[in-house]
Structures are given as C-alpha cells and as structure tokens.
Amino acid sequence: MxxxxxxxxxxxxxxxxxxxxxxxxxxxxxxxxxxxxxxxxxxxxxxxxxxxxxxxxxxxxxxxxxxxxxxxxxxxxxxxxxxxxxxxxxxxxxxxxxxxxxxxxxxxxxxxxxxxxxxxxxxxxxxDEVQQDLNPLMGLYVSRETNTRKVIRTINSCEGLHNFDLPWVFKALAQANATGHLNIACTNGDIAGVGFKDGHIVQVNIKNEASLLGILLVESGYLDRADLNKVLDESNNNKMIGQMLVDDNYVSPHAINIVLKDQLLWRLKRLIADSHMELNFVKSDDVTEIATISWEDFHSFLMEIIDTTIRQDWLKTHYLPLNQNLLISTEGMEKEFSKIKAYPFISRIFPAIESPLKRGSTLEEIVSSHPEHEGVILKVVHYLNIMGLIQFKDVQKSINLSHQTRRLQKLEAELESKNFFERLGVSRTAKETDIKKAYFDLAKVLHPDKLGHGTTAELRELAEKVFEKIQVAYDTLKKQDRKEHYLKELEVGQAEKLLQADQMLDTGRTLLLKGQYSAAKEHLDKAKDLNPDSPEIRMLCVWMEIKRKKQPTESFFKEMERQLNQIPPESRDSATYYHTRGLYCKMTGDIERAKKYFKTALNLDQTFIHSRRELSQIEGAREKTNILQADLKDVVGMLFRKK
Missing domain, CATH: 3.40.50.2300 (Response regulator)
Known part of the structure; x- marks a missing residue:
C-alpha cells in the first residue's frame, strides 16, 4: 500500500x-x-x-x-x-x-x-491505486508479442501514453505486419493519422498540414526556386503542386516519389512532440499509399528522433520500472553492429556497454558503472530496445544497495533542478488522468515502501527525500487551478528567457555578419541555450561554426549536416537557410550545389549580399584556376580582354 x-x-x-x-x-x-x-x-x-x-x-x-x-x-x-x-x-x-x-x-x-x-x-x-498495472506497452518490452490481433488490442487499451511512445508503437505495428489506420488524438489539440500497409508506413496526415513538397524539391536539387515561384504564381487550386510540376515538365515523377517519402518522414517527426495522446488502431485494407517508408528510412528516423527530440528526463522516468530487470542482447545485435556504431551518439558509448549486454546485466548496473554517460546510455538502450536488439527479461536481479544509493543521490539532485512537469515526466498539456497515472507509476518504483527489508536508514531517508519531491509536484499539478497558477509562473520565467535569447541573437548576428566569428559564438551559444528550439538561432550557429573551422574533419561534416537536417522544412524557406546550406556544400567541396543554394538565397532576397559575396569568391577562384592551367596565348588573351 x-x-x-x-x-x-x-x-x-x-x-x-x-x-x-x-x-x-x-x-x-x-x-x-x-x-x-x-x-x-x-x-x-x-x-x-x-x-x-x-x-x-x-x-x-x-x-x-x-x-x-x-x-x-x-x-x-x-x-x-x-x-x-x-x-x-x-x-x-x-x-x-x-x-x-x-x-x-x-x-x-x-x-x-x-x-x-x-x-x-x-x-x-x-x-490502493498504486497497484494498478503499468503501461501495457511495457509488457511488450518483455513479451515481444508479434501477433497482430494482440498487438492492436494492447495499443488500443493503453491510456496516458506520451507522444514519445510513438516510435515503439510504429515498430510494434510494423513487426505485426499490420494494415490499417492509427488514429492519434493529442492533448495539445493535434489530430493525426498514420496509415500502415503490411507493416510499412505509407501515409501520414496531420492537423493543418501544409505541403512541403516544393521546398523539399528545391533543397534536394530537383527544382530551381525561380521555377517553383513561377508555378506557384500560376497555380490552380484544384491541382496538386506535385502534379503541376510534373505536367509542366519541371520535375520527373521519380523525383516527386522520392520527396513525397521525405515529406512523410517530416510529418512523422512532427508527431514526436511533448504531448500526451490517445490511440486507436483500426484494421482496414482501404489505405492509400502515398509513399513507402522502408526499414532503412525508419532506422534513420529512429536514430534522429532519439538523439535530438526525446528528452532524457522522459527516458529516465520511462525505464524506472525496468531498472532491476535482467537486460540482455539478442542475436540481431551482432548482425546490426556496423550499422549501430555508425551513428555518433551510439558509437561514443556502445563499446563500454556491449559486454554487459552480452552477458546480461541491469540498466541500473550499467548506468552505475558509467554515471557520467547516463543520458547517452538511456538513448542507446531505447534505440536497441525499439529495434529488438536487446530484451528486458521477466526476471529481476537482487538489488545492489550501493548502486541504488548512488542512483537515488543523483536523482534527488536532478529533481531539485527540474520543474514539476519534468519531475513526473509529463507534458505541460497533460490531462489530470495522465498526471495521476505518471505519479502512481513513479510511486511503484520510488516509494520508500518499495525498498524492502534490509534497507539502511540512510537509503530510506534518501528515498523519502526523493519521493517528497515527486509528491510536491503531484500535489501541485493534479488540481487544475494549482496547475494553471504554476504554468503562469513558468511562462513568466520562459518569457524572460526568450527576451534574453533575442538580445543575444541580435548581437551574435551582428558580430557574425562582421566576420567576428569567435565573439559571435559566445552570444549565439548563449542564445541557443536560452531558446534551443529557435530555427534561426540554429541556422546562424551552423553558419558561425563553418566559418570558424579552418580544418574541418569528417566528424565535423557529419555534425553540421545533422544540425541542418534538424531545421523543420517549414522554417527552411529563407535566405539564411539556403546560404548556410551553400556554406556547408562549399566546405565539403560540392561547389556546383553550393552555387545553387547561394542563388536560391538571392532569389528569395536580392539584398542578401552574403550569398552574392560567396558566389563572387567562387567565380574568382575559378578564374584564378583557369589562368594557372591555361596556355600562355589564352592567358594573354584573358589579361587583355576588353572589359
């Protein structure tokens, strides 16, 4: 009790x-x-x-x-x-x-x-509400059920799910070869639907969806911005943009199919938001196939979402109930090793946790051995778990009091610095039932009564301090009036942060445009810390890093590409974005594509002199190369050519 x-x-x-x-x-x-x-x-x-x-x-x-x-x-x-x-x-x-x-x-x-x-x-x-069952999805972590009927029944019976649970839901439906529609109602007001055909995602519909097809075609190099503008100006509202571009011979049907898949992936990414949701899967053969997201596509999507979107505090809360369960790798991990270690956030820690996973360990033991890498370990474990490369067994190892003490000490310090929503691992739009469920799920793991016999007085006191912080958060958020008052307090603090971020951004941008890159870095980094979701700040940070780097390495190229790929498509249609893309291509040696991006930036904003300068530098370098490589007669002709 x-x-x-x-x-x-x-x-x-x-x-x-x-x-x-x-x-x-x-x-x-x-x-x-x-x-x-x-x-x-x-x-x-x-x-x-x-x-x-x-x-x-x-x-x-x-x-x-x-x-x-x-x-x-x-x-x-x-x-x-x-x-x-x-x-x-x-x-x-x-x-x-x-x-x-x-x-x-x-x-x-x-x-x-x-x-x-x-x-x-x-x-x-x-x-005794604490005795209610855990999230049914947790049962799938252990059972690895693939029967279509049982998987659908489990998904439809889940309550209080977070949108961060969606990747696991997608994978479960894929493994069950499901065909039908997954309907998603989010507490933030969004309504969405994902269509499956034989386990593959073939359709994604979201609220207020805007076609990103034109922007993605321009960025992929299939279409010039000027041509897109022309088609949009002549557009017929009764005709899809893709069909118009094909009919007018601006792009091929093949290019449309490639970019349609990219659009589906971006819509999926938008669904992985900080919100709670209700799910309902309806079996149906009437699913329109817009494009097909392959296993390779899903793999890349999953990597990126876990690395950049799913919060560490949510992962920590999510896996608390399985902290003591035996965790072991499956045969598939050996086969997927090269693919696994290729991604930066996995390669950093995978060698250290590979052996414990092969012999069988607990998540608590692994984290206790590498406490400084807890966030990365949780990301890797979540990825491996969703991909079926590890499995939580229905067996709990005996508790190591030393590990448990260190974990609770760290947890107490972390909870102190978190707001009440983060303490419970819920979104700010969470309903009363979601908040209540999150609290009771935590109570099953963290309540002092769960320590059992043989617990030291120090450990019990520590557990009481930890749970008190959980209790204070729950007592505040479970009543709507208290929750609203607390949200107002948070919003005031957030408004002050955003104001500071804008000030840092203005100064950083000015320094960047003056070529003072080190000084710009100080201000832009602070702006990013204060407002990490701002696309403009992220673009300018990439621009600044590229300009600062004298001898870029392969890992630097990958990191810059990763940062650019995180910019939402709806925020990419700007001169700043295309200019930054051009800088990236120029740095990697793809000069022709760099020129296209700089020209696109100028097409959007003819006063954007930074792209004009880059184009002039490219042409200047080309003329210099031509002079050095030409015959003497041609060189003389170039030097004395009439202006």
Missing part, C-alpha cells in the same frame, strides 16, 4: 499527544501534519490536500464536531474521519458524534496509537 500518497491532518490542542500521533503515522508511512487549533486547521486545509482527519473533540473556540463540518466545506470527497477525546467518554455522546460527522472511529484517551494507524490503513485499503 502506498501510504505516502495520503496526507493526514491531526488537530489536537494537547501538543505532546498530537505530536505522538503524527510520529506514529509517519513511521507507518503516511504523511501527517499536526495543528493545535481550529483556525490553523482550516487554513491548512485550504492550501493542502487532506485525505483523512484525526480530530480531538475538545478544542479552543470551536469544538471538534463543528470543525469537521467546516473542514468538509473545503475538502474534496469524503475523507475518513477519526475522532478522539479525553473528556467526552459518554456512550451517547460518542454515538451522536459518529452519526453527525460520519466518522469511522472514536477513540477515548489514552489509547494505543497503533489502533489508530490500523484503522486508517483499513480506510484506505480499498483505494
């Missing part, structure tokens, strides 16, 4: 006895608060959730029965009430008091406080 989730208000003007009751309740696992007069009790009940009342009948200025009546006006539900008195011992009074207050018990002082504790435990015995 998770007694820590119940807060007991004790009201007794006998300070010594009231304190002894509080201590007994606390030792039993409850939270308890003692006051010595009715006024303090009423004030406390207005500010805090109270789940049970222990009230003395003889109080100053207001008797206990009147106080119960007043408290019920501000308390939600029907909390269990225990009355007590050392003065009123008459049987008729006790009977009347129980009837008027609907109390569960009346104790006459002195009495054994253990009986009071047991009475309250009985009162909460039927409402």
């Amino acid at each position: 998770n007694l820590q989730s119940y807060n007991i208000l004790v009201v007794d003007d006998d300070k010594s006895f009231g304190e002894s009751v509080k201590q007994a309740l606390t030792r039993a696992g409850f939270r308890a608060y003692v006051v010595n007069n009715p006024a303090d009790a009423l004030s406390y009940a207005k500010l805090q959730d109270v789940h049970a009342l222990v009230i003395d009948c003889m109080l100053p200025k207001m008797n206990g029965l009147e106080l119960v009546k007043k408290l019920k006006e501000s308390l939600s539900g029907e909390p269990p009430i225990v009355l007590m008195s050392g003065i009123f011992k008459d049987k008729q009074f006790i009977k009347t008091a129980l009837t008027k207050t609907n109390a569960v018990e009346f104790f006459t002082k002195p009495f054994d406080v253990a009986k009071l504790v047991n009475k309250l435990k009985e009162g909460f015995g039927d409402s």
Whole structure:
C-alpha cells in the first residue's frame, strides 16, 4: 500500500499527544501534519490536500464536531474521519458524534496509537491505486508479442501514453505486419493519422498540414526556386503542386516519389512532440499509399528522433520500472553492429556497454558503472530496445544497495533542478488522468515502501527525500487551478528567457555578419541555450561554426549536416537557410550545389549580399584556376580582354 500518497491532518490542542500521533503515522508511512487549533486547521486545509482527519473533540473556540463540518466545506470527497477525546467518554455522546460527522472511529484517551494507524490503513485499503498495472506497452518490452490481433488490442487499451511512445508503437505495428489506420488524438489539440500497409508506413496526415513538397524539391536539387515561384504564381487550386510540376515538365515523377517519402518522414517527426495522446488502431485494407517508408528510412528516423527530440528526463522516468530487470542482447545485435556504431551518439558509448549486454546485466548496473554517460546510455538502450536488439527479461536481479544509493543521490539532485512537469515526466498539456497515472507509476518504483527489508536508514531517508519531491509536484499539478497558477509562473520565467535569447541573437548576428566569428559564438551559444528550439538561432550557429573551422574533419561534416537536417522544412524557406546550406556544400567541396543554394538565397532576397559575396569568391577562384592551367596565348588573351 502506498501510504505516502495520503496526507493526514491531526488537530489536537494537547501538543505532546498530537505530536505522538503524527510520529506514529509517519513511521507507518503516511504523511501527517499536526495543528493545535481550529483556525490553523482550516487554513491548512485550504492550501493542502487532506485525505483523512484525526480530530480531538475538545478544542479552543470551536469544538471538534463543528470543525469537521467546516473542514468538509473545503475538502474534496469524503475523507475518513477519526475522532478522539479525553473528556467526552459518554456512550451517547460518542454515538451522536459518529452519526453527525460520519466518522469511522472514536477513540477515548489514552489509547494505543497503533489502533489508530490500523484503522486508517483499513480506510484506505480499498483505494490502493498504486497497484494498478503499468503501461501495457511495457509488457511488450518483455513479451515481444508479434501477433497482430494482440498487438492492436494492447495499443488500443493503453491510456496516458506520451507522444514519445510513438516510435515503439510504429515498430510494434510494423513487426505485426499490420494494415490499417492509427488514429492519434493529442492533448495539445493535434489530430493525426498514420496509415500502415503490411507493416510499412505509407501515409501520414496531420492537423493543418501544409505541403512541403516544393521546398523539399528545391533543397534536394530537383527544382530551381525561380521555377517553383513561377508555378506557384500560376497555380490552380484544384491541382496538386506535385502534379503541376510534373505536367509542366519541371520535375520527373521519380523525383516527386522520392520527396513525397521525405515529406512523410517530416510529418512523422512532427508527431514526436511533448504531448500526451490517445490511440486507436483500426484494421482496414482501404489505405492509400502515398509513399513507402522502408526499414532503412525508419532506422534513420529512429536514430534522429532519439538523439535530438526525446528528452532524457522522459527516458529516465520511462525505464524506472525496468531498472532491476535482467537486460540482455539478442542475436540481431551482432548482425546490426556496423550499422549501430555508425551513428555518433551510439558509437561514443556502445563499446563500454556491449559486454554487459552480452552477458546480461541491469540498466541500473550499467548506468552505475558509467554515471557520467547516463543520458547517452538511456538513448542507446531505447534505440536497441525499439529495434529488438536487446530484451528486458521477466526476471529481476537482487538489488545492489550501493548502486541504488548512488542512483537515488543523483536523482534527488536532478529533481531539485527540474520543474514539476519534468519531475513526473509529463507534458505541460497533460490531462489530470495522465498526471495521476505518471505519479502512481513513479510511486511503484520510488516509494520508500518499495525498498524492502534490509534497507539502511540512510537509503530510506534518501528515498523519502526523493519521493517528497515527486509528491510536491503531484500535489501541485493534479488540481487544475494549482496547475494553471504554476504554468503562469513558468511562462513568466520562459518569457524572460526568450527576451534574453533575442538580445543575444541580435548581437551574435551582428558580430557574425562582421566576420567576428569567435565573439559571435559566445552570444549565439548563449542564445541557443536560452531558446534551443529557435530555427534561426540554429541556422546562424551552423553558419558561425563553418566559418570558424579552418580544418574541418569528417566528424565535423557529419555534425553540421545533422544540425541542418534538424531545421523543420517549414522554417527552411529563407535566405539564411539556403546560404548556410551553400556554406556547408562549399566546405565539403560540392561547389556546383553550393552555387545553387547561394542563388536560391538571392532569389528569395536580392539584398542578401552574403550569398552574392560567396558566389563572387567562387567565380574568382575559378578564374584564378583557369589562368594557372591555361596556355600562355589564352592567358594573354584573358589579361587583355576588353572589359
């Protein structure tokens, strides 16, 4: 029973006895608060959730029965009430008091406080919500079920899922060779649908979807920006942009098919948002195939999403219930090794965790061996888990107290610096039911009652401190009025951050355009820390890094490409983006493509002199090369050519 989730208000003007009751309740696992007069009790009940009342009948200025009546006006539900008195011992009074207050018990002082504790435990015995099942998707982590009917039933029965769960859902439906429509209703208001055909994603529909086809065709080099502008100016609203481009011979059907797949992938990425959702999969053969996302495409999508979008605090909360389960690699990991280690965030840590995974270990043991790499380890484990390259066994290893102590110490420090939504691992748009479920899932793992026998006093005290931070977050977010007030506080802080980011951005941009790259870096890096989601800041950071780098390495090329690929397509139609893409291509030696990007930037903004300068430098370098490689007669002709 998770007694820590119940807060007991004790009201007794006998300070010594009231304190002894509080201590007994606390030792039993409850939270308890003692006051010595009715006024303090009423004030406390207005500010805090109270789940049970222990009230003395003889109080100053207001008797206990009147106080119960007043408290019920501000308390939600029907909390269990225990009355007590050392003065009123008459049987008729006790009977009347129980009837008027609907109390569960009346104790006459002195009495054994253990009986009071047991009475309250009985009162909460039927409402032990902590015993509810974990997220059914967790069961799939262990069972690896692939039966189509069972997988669909599991997905449709899930409640309180986060959008970060979607990659696992996609993979489960793919392995089950499902055909039909996955309907997604997000708490942030978005509605989406993903179509599957024999396990492959072939259709993605999102709310307020805009076609990115033209932008993606320009970026991929299949279409000039000037031609796109011309087609858009002459567009017929009854005709799709792709069909118009093919009919007018601007692009081939093959190019359209390639870019349509890219558009599907971008829509999938938009679904992996910080929101909760309800899912419903409907089997159907009537699924229109827009494009097909292959296994290779899904693999790359998964890598990028885990590396750049799914938050570390969510991963940590997500895997807490499986911390002690035996974790072991599958045969597939050996076959996929070369592909696995190719991605930067995996290659950094994979050699260190490969052996523990092969012999069988727990997530807690692996993290405890490399605490400085916890975030990367969680990302790698999540990737390997979704791809079926590791499996959590339905066996828990014995707890290592040393590992557990270090984990709780680290967790306490981390929780202190997180906001209440991050503590529970929920989005700011989470519904009351999502918040409640997240809290109880955490309670099953982190509550001090879960420590078991043989636990040290130090570890128990540490667990109580950790869970108190979880409890404070839950108490604030579970009531809508408190949640809204807290959100306003966060928004004020966020507004100040964004204002600072804008100031840093303005200064950084000015320094960048002046060629003062080191000074620009200081301001742009700060702007990115304050507002990491700003596409403009990210573009300028890539521009700045390319200009600063004198001798770029292969890993630098990959990192710059990764940063550019994270810019949402809807934010790419700008001179800054195409100029930065041009700088990247120029750095990698792809001069012809660089020229195309610089020209596209100028097509969007004819005053964008930075791209004009780059084009002039390219032409200047080409003329210089031509002079050095030409015959003497041609060189003389070039030098004395009429201007």
